[in-house]
Amino acid sequence: MRKMWIDGAGVDSVSDTGQVIEVIDPATEEVLDTVPAGTPQDVERAVAAARVAFPTWQQITAVERANLLHQAAARMREHFDELVRLLTLEEGKPVPENEEEMDWSLNTLDYYAELGRHIRGSVVPSPDVGQLSLVLKEPYGVVGCIVPWNYPILLLMWKIAPALAAGNTVVVKPSSVTPLTTLRMVELAFDHLPPGVVNVVTGRGGAVGDALVVHPDVSVIAFTGSTGVGQRIARATAGRMKKLHLELGGKDPFVVADDAPLDAAVEAIAYAALINAGQVCTSTERVYVPRAMLGQFAETLAQRVSRLRLGPGIEPTTDVGPMAGESYRAKVEAHVADAVDRGARVLVGGRRPPGLARGFFYEPTVLTGVDHSMRIMREETFGPTIPIMGYDTFDEAIALANDTEYGLGACLYTHDARKVHRFYEQVQAGTIWINDPLTDNYAGPFGGMKMSGLGRELGLEGIEEFWQTKHVHWDIEGGIKDWWYPYREHV
Numbered sequence: 373m374r375k376m377w378i379d380g381a382g383v384d385s386v387s388d389t390g391q392v393i394e395v396i397d398p399a400t401e402e403v404l405d406t407v408p409a410g411t412p413q414d415v416e417r418a419v420a421a422a423r424v425a426f427p428t429w430q431q432i433t434a435v436e437r438a439n440l441l442h443q444a445a446a447r448m449r450e451h452f453d454e455l456v457r458l459l460t461l462e463e464g465k466p467v468p469e470n471e472e473e474m475d476w477s478l479n480t481l482d483y484y485a486e487l488g489r490h491i492r493g494s495v496v497p498s499p500d501v502g503q504l505s506l507v508l509k510e511p512y513g514v515v516g517c518i519v520p521w522n523y524p525i526l527l528l529m530w531k532i533a534p535a536l537a538a539g540n541t542v543v544v545k546p547s548s549v550t551p552l553t554t555l556r557m558v559e560l561a562f563d564h565l566p567p568g569v570v571n572v573v574t575g576r577g578g579a580v581g582d583a584l585v586v587h588p589d590v591s592v593i594a595f596t597g598s599t600g601v602g603q604r605i606a607r608a609t610a611g612r613m614k615k616l617h618l619e620l621g622g623k624d625p626f627v628v629a630d631d632a633p634l635d636a637a638v639e640a641i642a643y644a645a646l647i648n649a650g651q652v653c654t655s656t657e658r659v660y661v662p663r664a665m666l667g668q669f670a671e672t673l674a675q676r677v678s679r680l681r682l683g684p685g686i687e688p689t690t691d692v693g694p695m696a697g698e699s700y701r702a703k704v705e706a707h708v709a710d711a712v713d714r715g716a717r718v719l720v721g722g723r724r725p726p727g728l729a730r731g732f733f734y735e736p737t738v739l740t741g742v743d744h745s746m747r748i749m750r751e752e753t754f755g756p757t758i759p760i761m762g763y764d765t766f767d768e769a770i771a772l773a774n775d776t777e778y779g780l781g782a783c784l785y786t787h788d789a790r791k792v793h794r795f796y797e798q799v800q801a802g803t804i805w806i807n808d809p810l811t812d813n814y815a816g817p818f819g820g821m822k823m824s825g826l827g828r829e830l831g832l833e834g835i836e837e838f839w840q841t842k843h844v845h846w847d848i849e850g851g852i853k854d855w856w857y858p859y860r861e862h863v
């Protein structure tokens with residue numbers, strides 16, 4: 373059994389319940405390892421450690437903090453292959469996708485290490501001469517970071533890198549599906565930080581997550597996960613006015629314009645919809661194609677998808693790995709069944725692969741004949757499905773793209789600058805990708821509009837989330853002001 377990481381050391385649960393969480397390899401359904409099923413008492417201990425560590429971490433110089441974070445990134449590089457292998461086994465996606473996740477994660481750490489030592493605030497013009505107006509950026513204190521399973525290291529790093537660089541300490545609750553790589557990474561790469569700066573408590577969302585969210589000494593909750601749990605966190609924290617950072621679900625559209633080159637658009641959509649078996653918050657979940665191109669486009673895409681190789685992520689030949697668990701696969705099956713019941717046609721996939729008896733596999737699936745009455749076009753599917761719908765005008769395509777309660781990302785394929793302009797001005801989404809879907813940029817902010825969340829990760833915005841602002845007004849010489857009392861001379 374793995375240990376949690378609290379106050380700079382690997383520890384068992386204080387509660388001594390003996391309860392564990394089994395971590396399953398989604399490609400084989402075998403138990404990889406276990407972690408403690410932590411309790412609110414473990415959260416208490418971790419938050420106390422983070423609270424004690426905060427003044428030290430806040431007060432060390434920004435240069436030293438940056439150096440310590442760069443060292444953590446370097447240690448991740450040293451252990452790159454081990455971490456990638458473990459991530460592949462517990463999360464399921466193919467090795468190249470996990471190499472990319474690890475690479476992005478440690479680069480995010482380096483990026484924020486530099487940004488953190490670059491900014492302390494600003495000086496704004498004062499209302500009068502002889503005065504100084506400082507706008508100071510200060511850390512909040514203890515940040516609770518709650519992360520899902522689909523990119524457990526990347527999404528964690530998007531939180532802890534800026535939070536630590538900004539001078540906060542953190543308590544992390546990894547997903548119960550994927551806690552192993554997080555624990556290993558912290559013991560390998562973060563054990564040189566002062567004890568208590570980084571803590572990891574494993575356990576169920578309803579126990580450990582809840583306790584972290586409502587803890588009075590946790591000032592910020594940085595959460596990535598489903599919109600339902602995000603709403604629950606918002607309700608639970610309202611009474612304490614906690615700072616919330618919520619990265620939630622999506623239902624991203626991909627619009628193919630009438631000038632798009634067929635081959636490139638097909639390849640782009642296959643990648644955007646099927647990377648990580650469609651389990652990306654910004655997965656392409658709805659495709660809109662000009663009606664005149666629809667038949668040929670759908671056939672070409674179905675042929676392309678049928679050539680992808682399904683298998684364990686650890687196998688070098690695999691293009692698409694398993695889904696993360698049975699409940700996630702069951703949701704995909706329900707969405708496909710609902711679409712077929714309402715008249716959709718499955719061109720390829722639409723079933724569990726007959727050749728893979730074990731593992732949570734589902735064949736990459738292309739559907740046509742879909743419309744917005746179907747669950748697969750309205751609810752987050754989070755699986756390897758590509759429903760394609762025709763449109764007549766570009767205005768209609770934009771209206772269809774916006775016809776969702778979500779607003780995380782949106783993709784367009786075109787070389788028509790006028791269409792690009794209309795798309796990014798009119799589509800309500802936090803990220804717009806033109807001709808290069810799902811590419812992240814540490815320097816560019818990421819996050820959702822509408823029900824997809826609050827706040828932004830990455831870029832300058834991503835570190836601003838972990839600072840509170842203080843305005844210092846200083847009259848350097850002092851003296852009695854003529855607008856103080858009395859307003860008029862007494863007679």
Ligand code: NAP
Pocket residue numbers: 518519520521522523527545546547548549575576577578580581582585596597598599601602604605619620621622652653752754780820824825
């Ligand atoms: P989830 O069920 O919402 O869980 C996310 C995290 O919240 C897990 O660590 C979970 O712990 C914890 N949790 C559950 N109940 C909680 C509670 N009452 N209080 C506090 N924490 C609680 O989501 P998921 O299935 O792991 O991930 C998939 C979802 O994440 C999708 O909706 C996807 O769109 C979204 N996502 C969004 C982004 C983005 O940037 N916008 C990125 C990736 C994923 P347990 O694992 O122990 O249940």
